[in-house]
Amino acid sequence: MNIGEASSASGVSAKMIRYYEEIGLIRPMGRSGNNYRVYGEEEVHILRFIKRARNLGFSLEETETLLKLWQDKDRESSAVKDVATAHIGDLERRIAEMQGMVKTLKHLAHCCGGDNRPNCPILDDLAGNGVGDVPVPAAGRKMHA
Amino acid sequence: MNIGEASSASGVSAKMIRYYEEIGLIRPMGRSGNNYRVYGEEEVHILRFIKRARNLGFSLEETETLLKLWQDKDRESSAVKDVATAHIGDLERRIAEMQGMVKTLKHLAHCCGGDNRPNCPILDDLAGNGVGDVPVPAAGRKMHA
DNA sequence: CTTGACCTTCCCATGATGGGAAGCTCCACA
């Protein structure tokens, strides 16, 4: 099976399959006489594993860890669970951050007439003239040295 | 005021201030005799506006639009509201996507012993042997578009 | 033999940010 077929069988683009090989996520594939990469069911299975891990938001680095654990018959399931749990925490942090943004934005949008007049509390808020609650202080880092 | 001072006054790093200038988000600053960029209150105000827009998750492109609307005294507030509303929708879509991931992951993690035995439903699921309800049908939902 | 669909490698772009090098300027202090 050539790369195109492996691609449609796994849902991973040919471009990405080559990239995964380049960064060492998957082993370099054997080549047929014409220098084309050759794939078997085994490889497609691995690619599908990667695809699913990516769909769940795991980074390629985390995916690599999971892949190694998958192939390690002596793994401890706690190692897998740890990776998953950390990822859940990461997702929840990002979700909370975005929810904060949505909350503020909805409040501002609600206060904005959205008509043909220039008066706009959204811009007022961005300009520093808050309409109420102000999110994300987030500024004061490495200043002044 | 030099770039370092403008940076701590606005919360935008000097690196980013130069970058914003480079991509045309802000006008090139005047230079003093020593070739240092010179900033005034006006510019710091603009940088703070950008900072706040970024904190609310607006892209630099959206920020540019908002900035122009801010400076356009004849704007219609509906234009601003449209940008904000579209962004809210975008955030909500991403939140929903991540919540789906979290839901699946929590289910899997819940089913995983997390002990010293190799048996692991998380890996089983990634390998294609679902543990029950499994969203993300690898073939059905096109990431690409 | 030609055409077109594949495959190969290589380079570039994305978005927003940081790191760091090499070289300049400025200021304070001895």
Next chain:
DNA sequence: TGTGGAGCTTCCCATCATGGGAAGGTCAAG
């Protein structure tokens, strides 16, 4: 007056995962 260091300048590189596209080889069907 010299010197050190902080701060400024530009330039290049890295991130993360992905796609676009060019230039060229290969294969199968017409």
